[in-house]
Amino acid sequence: xxxxxxxxxxxxxxxxxxxxxxxxxxxxxxxxxxxxxxxxxxxxxxxxxxxxxxxxxxxxxxxxxxxxxxxxxxxxxxxxxxxxxxxxxxxxxxxxxxxxxxxxxxxxxxxxxxxxxxxxxxxxxxxxxxxxxxxxxxxxxxxxxxxxxxxxxxxxxxxxxxxxxxxxxxxxxxxxxxxxxxxxxxxxxxxxxxxxxxxxxxxxxxxxxxxxxxxxxxxxxxxxxxxxxxxxxxxxxxxxxxxxxxxxxxxxxxxxxxxxxxxxxxxxxxxxxxxxxxxxxxxxxxxxxxxxxxxxxxxxxxxxxxxxxxxxxxxxxxxxxxxxxxxxxxxxxxxxxxxxxxxxxxxxxxxxxxxxxxxxxxxxxxxxxxxxxxxxxxxxxxxxxxxxxxxxxxxxxxxxxxxxxxxxxxxxxxxxxxxxxxxxxxxxxxxxxxxxxxxxxxxxxxxxxxxxxxxxxxxxxxxxxxxxxxxxxxxxxxxxxxxxxxxxxxxxxxxxxxxxxxxxxxxxx
Amino acid sequence: xxxxxxxxxxxxxxxxxxxxxxxxxxxxxxxxxxxxxxxxxxxxxxxxxxxxxxxxxxxxxxxxxxxxxxxxxxxxxxxxxxxxxxxxxxxxxxxxxxxxxxxxxxxxxxxxxxxxxxxxxxxxxxxxxxxxxxxxxxxxxxxxxxxxxxxxxxxxxxxxxxxxxxxxxxxxxxxxxxxxxxxxxxxxxxxxxxxxxxxxxxxxxxxxxxxxxxxxxxxxxxxxxxxxxxxxxxxxxxxxxxxxxxxxxxxxxxxxxxxxxxxxxxxxxxxxxxxxxxxxxxxxxxxxxxxxxxxxxxxxxxxxxxxxxxxxxxxxx
Numbered sequence: 001x002x003x004x005x006x007x008x009x010x011x012x013x014x015x016x017x018x019x020x021x022x023x024x025x026x027x028x029x030x031x032x033x034x035x036x037x038x039x040x041x042x043x044x045x046x047x048x049x050x051x052x053x054x055x056x057x058x059x060x061x062x063x064x065x066x067x068x069x070x071x072x073x074x075x076x077x078x079x080x081x082x083x084x085x086x087x088x089x090x091x092x093x094x095x096x097x098x099x100x101x102x103x104x105x106x107x108x109x110x111x112x113x114x115x116x117x118x119x120x121x122x123x124x125x126x127x128x129x130x131x132x133x134x135x136x137x138x139x140x141x142x143x144x145x146x147x148x149x150x151x152x153x154x155x156x157x158x159x160x161x162x163x164x165x166x167x168x169x170x171x172x173x174x175x176x177x178x179x180x181x182x183x184x185x186x187x188x189x190x191x192x193x194x195x196x197x198x199x200x201x202x203x204x205x206x207x208x209x210x211x212x213x214x215x216x217x218x219x220x221x222x223x224x225x226x227x228x229x230x231x232x233x234x235x236x237x238x239x240x241x242x243x244x245x246x247x248x249x250x251x252x253x254x255x256x257x258x259x260x261x262x263x264x265x266x267x268x269x270x271x272x273x274x275x276x277x278x279x280x281x282x283x284x285x286x287x288x289x290x291x292x293x294x295x296x297x298x299x300x301x302x303x304x305x306x307x308x309x310x311x312x313x314x315x316x317x318x319x320x321x322x323x324x325x326x327x328x329x330x331x332x333x334x335x336x337x338x339x340x341x342x343x344x345x346x347x348x349x350x351x352x353x354x355x356x357x358x359x360x361x362x363x364x365x366x367x368x369x370x371x372x373x374x375x376x377x378x379x380x381x382x383x384x385x386x387x388x389x390x391x392x393x394x395x396x397x398x399x400x401x402x403x404x405x406x407x408x409x410x411x412x413x414x415x416x417x418x419x420x421x422x423x424x425x426x427x428x429x430x431x432x433x434x435x436x437x438x439x440x441x442x443x444x445x446x447x448x449x450x451x452x453x454x455x456x457x458x459x460x461x462x463x464x465x466x467x468x469x470x471x472x473x474x475x476x477x478x479x480x481x482x483x484x485x486x487x488x489x490x491x492x493x494x495x496x497x498x499x500x501x502x503x504x505x506x507x508x509x
Numbered sequence: 510x511x512x513x514x515x516x517x518x519x520x521x522x523x524x525x526x527x528x529x530x531x532x533x534x535x536x537x538x539x540x541x542x543x544x545x546x547x548x549x550x551x552x553x554x555x556x557x558x559x560x561x562x563x564x565x566x567x568x569x570x571x572x573x574x575x576x577x578x579x580x581x582x583x584x585x586x587x588x589x590x591x592x593x594x595x596x597x598x599x600x601x602x603x604x605x606x607x608x609x610x611x612x613x614x615x616x617x618x619x620x621x622x623x624x625x626x627x628x629x630x631x632x633x634x635x636x637x638x639x640x641x642x643x644x645x646x647x648x649x650x651x652x653x654x655x656x657x658x659x660x661x662x663x664x665x666x667x668x669x670x671x672x673x674x675x676x677x678x679x680x681x682x683x684x685x686x687x688x689x690x691x692x693x694x695x696x697x698x699x700x701x702x703x704x705x706x707x708x709x710x711x712x713x714x715x716x717x718x719x720x721x722x723x724x725x726x727x728x729x730x731x732x733x734x735x736x737x738x739x740x741x742x743x744x745x746x747x748x749x750x751x752x753x754x755x756x757x758x759x760x761x762x763x764x765x766x767x768x769x770x771x772x773x774x775x776x777x778x779x780x781x782x783x784x785x786x787x788x789x790x791x792x793x794x795x796x797x798x799x800x801x802x803x804x805x806x807x808x809x810x811x812x813x814x815x816x817x818x819x820x821x822x823x824x825x826x
Binding site: 052054055057060061062063135138139140141143189191192206207208209232234235236238239242243245246247248395397398399401402403405406419425 | 539540541542545546547548549550551552553556559560563591592593594599603658661665666669672673674675676768769770771773774777778781784785786787
């Protein structure tokens with residue numbers, strides 16, 4: 001076939017047309033994906049965070065990103081924790097604890113409405129707490145409600161929760177996500193449509209970009225300082241600070257690259273907050289597997305690792321030295337740094353005593369910035385005492401959860417444990433991946449939980465000291481909560497003492 | 510022509526089915542369990558088991574595969590159990606973002622590469638041609654993300670001409686769209702322009718050695734006239750081949766640039782989905798990519814026949 005020139009031309013035109021048609025349809029493309037805009041407006045706050053939540057339903061999905069965005073903002077509990085770690089009223093105006101400390105009677109605030117317009121009543125408290133114990137909740141944290149035996153509605157504004165035994169930890173748990181209040185008609189699509197009593201409601205979620213929270217007009221308490229908040233998610237820390245410098249975001253919360261701070265410190269346009277968090281960097285040793293089933297080898301590691309040097313090198317010296325697996329904001333915190341000072345000779349002699357000279361171990365390091373930074377200096381310090389650690393990268397969370405956490409196929413690992421008051425979760429369970437033999441603390445931990453407040457604090461201190469004496473794991477440092485923001489912002493929470501990033505107190509000056 | 514089209518279509522179908530099986534198997538072979546990730550660090554084994562039942566990942570593999578594949582051929586990707594949203598809308602959104610980004614980058618790259626490559630070929634014995642060659646060599650050596658970071662450092666942070674990251678679709682404002690898309694397109698196009706320049710140069714060089722070009726010169730055409738009239742169409746074939754391969758590779762390869770500039774494209778979506786072991790999402794995105802690649806190949810095939818009468822005639826025989 002020989003086509004004429006015009007025909008040939010026409011077919012080329014057709015091809016061109018196809019391309020331009022594609023381009024045209026593309027013009028309306030991705031319209032549900034816009035973001036950015038100018039951050040200049042004072043009724044908007046753009047916050048940079050790392051790691052987008054996969055969905056918004058923490059009742060069925062684990063991960064720190066969901067409660068960080070949802071708790072305190074969209075959801076509220078009966079009680080809350082203040083910046084000093086003390087329990088304060090929230091949806092409950094007050095609560096009475098019975099003589100035997102097994103039942104709690106909460107008086108509820110009146111005039112509280114959910115964002116779907118429903119009234120918040122005692123029925124919702126019963127619904128929410130019963131739901132945690134039902135199959136509807138699938139987050140592993142639900143076990144914190146195991147101690148609840150019944151929830152009784154006394155009146156629309158009063159509810160009594162009965163525990164199977166006294167528990168100091170339970171009321172604290174009520175400040176976390178397991179204590180979030182839901183409305184029965186609002187739980188059909190929690191993954192995309194959260195309904196809570198909080199100061200904000202979900203405006204829009206452009207996946208891959210930002211979650212927009214809108215201040216509620218009908219909120220029962222103090223109106224938030226800024227009506228619209230965009231939580232923007234970035235893959236890496238450099239992009240967050242770039243966005244701050246170019247004005248695309250106003251605040252970088254829980255910044256993951258302390259070495260970038262120098263660009264902001266001393267600049268009057270910015271404020272830098274170095275708060276604390278309840279996350280511990282835990283250097284874990286598989287207590288059930290050789291060589292770390294020998295307490296002397298674990299203690300040798302505790303002496304060998306210079307925790308201050310690790311913190312200085314890996315995280316620009318930001319963080320807090322504690323010496324035990326308890327953050328400074330917990331009531332039973334005490335400084336245990338002196339138990340295992342940096343002592344190479346002692347480490348060597350302990351290893352010799354254990355017959356574990358010239359050890360070779362595998363160090364499973366999750367693919368997270370803090371873990372990679374920490375692991376290299378730990379490896380070099382271990383080498384000084386004759387432990388040869390080989391780094392093996394474990395994709396986080398998928399591979400780490402599978403191999404290290406679930407199958408316990410590891411010798412040494414390092415992870416940021418972010419859950420609040422998690423010392424018993426980590427050490428009072430021999431089937432946990434750390435594999436600590438809890439026989440020496442089990443009774444004490446139970447007694448502490450059932451004691452009064454003073455007894456609880458004393459008892460827990462004893463438990464923690466035992467854990468540290470047994471060198472169950474090395475707490476390298478408490479992770480700092482580094483916040484960088486525009487100087488014009490007031491009320492930015494410096495400490496991350498809960499799982500939530502509470503936004504309602506932030507305002508433009 | 511008909512037979513060629515038929516063969517192409519058959520190849521399309523077979524490739525598609527084989528790819529679907531492969532990606533399904535690969536996603537099952539990598540360690541990591543979506544149920545475990547969703548249930549989290551405090552989950553009991555019973556809870557994880559319950560989660561698997563809900564996700565449907567406890568069913569026989571063949572059932573899971575058929576469930577997904579039968580939806581796929583009807584254009585329904587299903588619901589991701591990890592994100593609990595319909596995948597189709599999300600993927601369509603992401604594909605559009607990626608296509609805009611990549612198409613613009615390739616267009617910019619071609620606009621640079623065709624004249625630069627032709628120049629380098631025509632002047633290949635001069636210093637000026639060698640300089641263009643050397644520059645393209647250098648361009649290939651600079652990774653796209655590094656170029657991206659440099660562009661942000663200079664044009665966004667220092668000069669403040671462009672925002673450092675983010676995405677605004679064209680429909681929401683052409684100005685805002687252009688200001689945000691310029692730097693990522695430049696970062697993507699830089700390397701591509703360098704690669705394509707080299708291909709254009711060698712294609713043009715080859716054509717310049719052909720007898721027909723000498724004949725054309727003998728008829729009295731100037732070197733440039735001869736090249737434009739008789740050479741370019743012949744030189745276009747290998748360039749189109751390379752461009753199509755780059756285009757397909759770039760849709761996913763752009764992920765690095767998407768990360769630097771925080772653009773919600775298909776690459777980022779795929780990376781996040783792999784991280785969460787969101788099997789259905791990963792499988793579906795890969796199949797979309799396979800579809801796009803095969804479609805590009807089909808289109809290129811048509812383009813060949815348009816450009817080269819010999820291919821057209823061979824297929825008509």
